[in-house]
Amino acid sequence: MKINKLYWKISATFLLTMVLVGIVYIFVSVHTARNYFKEVHQELYGDIAQHLVQETKPLANGIPDTTATHDIMHSMMVINPSVEVYLLDTTGKIIDYVVPNSTVKMERVDLAPVKSFIAYGPKQFIVGDDPKSPGEQNIFSAAPIFEHEQLAGYAYIILAGAQYKETTSTLLNSYFLKSGTTVFLTALAGSLLVGLLIIWLITRNLQHIIEMVRRFKEGDTKARIADAGNNDLSVLSTTFNDMADTIEANIEELKSVENLRRELIANVSHDLRTPLAIMQGYVETLSIKNEQLSSGERQQYIDIILGSSEKLARLISQLFEYSKLEAKQIQPQKEPFFIAELAQDVFQKYQILARKKGIELHLDQPQNLPLVFADLGLVERVIQNLMDNALKFTPAGGKVSIVLRESGQSVEVRIADTGPGIPEGEQSAIFDRYRKAPSTSGRSAGAGLGLAIVKKILELHDATIRVQSRLNEGTAFWFHLPAYGG
Numbered sequence: 338m339k340i341n342k343l344y345w346k347i348s349a350t351f352l353l354t355m356v357l358v359g360i361v362y363i364f365v366s367v368h369t370a371r372n373y374f375k376e377v378h379q380e381l382y383g384d385i386a387q388h389l390v391q392e393t394k395p396l397a398n399g400i401p402d403t404t405a406t407h408d409i410m411h412s413m414m415v416i417n418p419s420v421e422v423y424l425l426d427t428t429g430k431i432i433d434y435v436v437p438n439s440t441v442k443m444e445r446v447d448l449a450p451v452k453s454f455i456a457y458g459p460k461q462f463i464v465g466d467d468p469k470s471p472g473e474q475n476i477f478s479a480a481p482i483f484e485h486e487q488l489a490g491y492a493y494i495i496l497a498g499a500q501y502k503e504t505t506s507t508l509l510n511s512y513f514l515k516s517g518t519t520v521f522l523t524a525l526a527g528s529l530l531v532g533l534l535i536i537w538l539i540t541r542n543l544q545h546i547i548e549m550v551r552r553f554k555e556g557d558t559k560a561r562i563a564d565a566g567n568n569d570l571s572v573l574s575t576t577f578n579d580m581a582d583t584i585e586a587n588i589e590e591l592k593s594v595e596n597l598r599r600e601l602i603a604n605v606s607h608d609l610r611t612p613l614a615i616m617q618g619y620v621e622t623l624s625i626k627n628e629q630l631s632s633g634e635r636q637q638y639i640d641i642i643l644g645s646s647e648k649l650a651r652l653i654s655q656l657f658e659y660s661k662l663e664a665k666q667i668q669p670q671k672e673p674f675f676i677a678e679l680a681q682d683v684f685q686k687y688q689i690l691a692r693k694k695g696i697e698l699h700l701d702q703p704q705n706l707p708l709v710f711a712d713l714g715l716v717e718r719v720i721q722n723l724m725d726n727a728l729k730f731t732p733a734g735g736k737v738s739i740v741l742r743e744s745g746q747s748v749e750v751r752i753a754d755t756g757p758g759i760p761e762g763e764q765s766a767i768f769d770r771y772r773k774a775p776s777t778s779g780r781s782a783g784a785g786l787g788l789a790i791v792k793k794i795l796e797l798h799d800a801t802i803r804v805q806s807r808l809n810e811g812t813a814f815w816f817h818l819p820a821y822g823g
């Protein structure tokens with residue numbers, strides 16, 4: 338509906354403009370044609386007053402000599418009926434005339450244009466008083482009349498007299514207003530038709546655009562303007578389509594982020610619930626059956642509760658760490674340090690646990706390893722997480738080793754075990770958060786965050802974690818840290 342209003346508005350404006358242009362055109366062309374005629378006429382006949390004065394003696398002692406002049410004046414007017422001949426005295430007073438109908442209404446004419454005409458000649462377009470039409474200016478020819486070397490008066494000839502006016506106005510009417518108007522009206526009709534067609538085409542495109550914008554507004558994010566590059570409003574159309582693409586992409590991204598967030602919340606609440614439920618169960622048992630329990634049983638329950646709460650604490654701190662890494666809130670504070678010393682520390686820390694699980698622990702590093710440039714605390718977290726896994730998955734009698742090697746401008750850190758290995762198909766997925774071994778395998782299930790944290794920390798050091806694993810033979814994880822000054 339709105340679009341039709343727009344169409345009619347534009348059309349009406351266009352129509353009005355065309356009509357105005359037409360009126361102005363007719364006015365201007367008629368006016369210029371008139372002036373052009375007059376100018377040409379004055380140039381052609383401008384010196385007839387001079388001829389008149391030369392051929393006759395219009396004045397005799399200041400008095401018009403009618404017998405001498407009237408004949409010749411009449412003859413002139415017969416040849417050229419548009420002229421009207423007047424004789425003026427030196428003050429501009431009309432003292433004699435030979436004009437048809439004798440309808441002279443003025444007694445004198447202004448001498449200023451007459452003098453200017455005499456001074457500059459007929460080449461210049463000059464108009465003066467028309468004695469038959471007071472207030473109107475007309476083209477004329479003029480010449481001074483001398484008697485005994487003295488200025489006695491002027492011959493003043495109106496060139497476009499009443500007869501001329503009549504003729505030209507009929508001429509204009511017939512010629513310009515008929516042929517001109519026909520041509521003009523045809524052109525007007527033609528351009529109107531073309532104009533309205535173009536306006537219709539443009540507004541039709543606009544209608545399609547508005548329709549798409551409306552559909553987009555109503556939630557159809559797939560709405561696009563067809564043939565956007567080729568229609569008349571291509572800049573608007575392509576801009577809209579680009580904008581729609583961007584918005585749609587943003588919405589998709591938001592959706593996927595939202596899905597991840599939901600998944601995370603679901604996983605986290607599941608992981609938190611399990612140890613919490615265990616703790617709750619044993620605490621309840623302790624509280625209700627406290628008297629009936631042997632001290633051995635009581636100690637066993639308390640150990641279970643302790644284990645669960647430790648697990649919970651570890652899980653929470655891992656979650657915390659991971660989300661901070663994810664949100665890029667942790668920036669590595671890089672410094673040069675001895676990776677050999679760090680490896681030695683970690684090795685010491687895991688000795689007790691390894692011994693308890695019956696696992697052989699090795700530390701293999703050459704002398705004079707260079708310093709590395711990295712965040713000490715974060716690198717320690719990486720090695721710890723890898724050691725946690727190695728010790729967790731390797732059965733008793735197995736072997737876990739930390740191996741350091743200088744390699745080019747960096748130091749390679751490798752943690753290898755003789756555990757069950759990771760199936761080929763799973764190797765790429767273990768670094769994703771919440772990717773972990775099925776708890777049915779009987780191992781103590783972790784949160785699945787350890788390797789995700791490792792990956793994130795190494796990303797902050799522009800390093801990548803790599804894995805090599807063979808089923809039932811063992812697994813090795815390794816990464817490189819830049820040597821200091823290297």
Ligand SMILES: Nc1ncnc2c1ncn2[C@@H]1O[C@H](COP(=O)(O)OP(=O)(O)O)[C@@H](O)[C@H]1O
Pocket residue numbers: 726727730754756757758759767772773774775782783784785786787788789812
């Ligand atoms: N040394 C390893 N030997 C065998 N499997 C491993 C080893 N390290 C990691 N994995 C596999 O990768 C998964 C993800 O490890 P991780 O992110 O540390 O989570 P979590 O230890 O909590 O299970 C583990 O659940 C396990 O399936």
Ligand SMILES: [Mg+2]
Pocket residue numbers: 722725726783785786787788
């Ligand atoms: Mg782990």
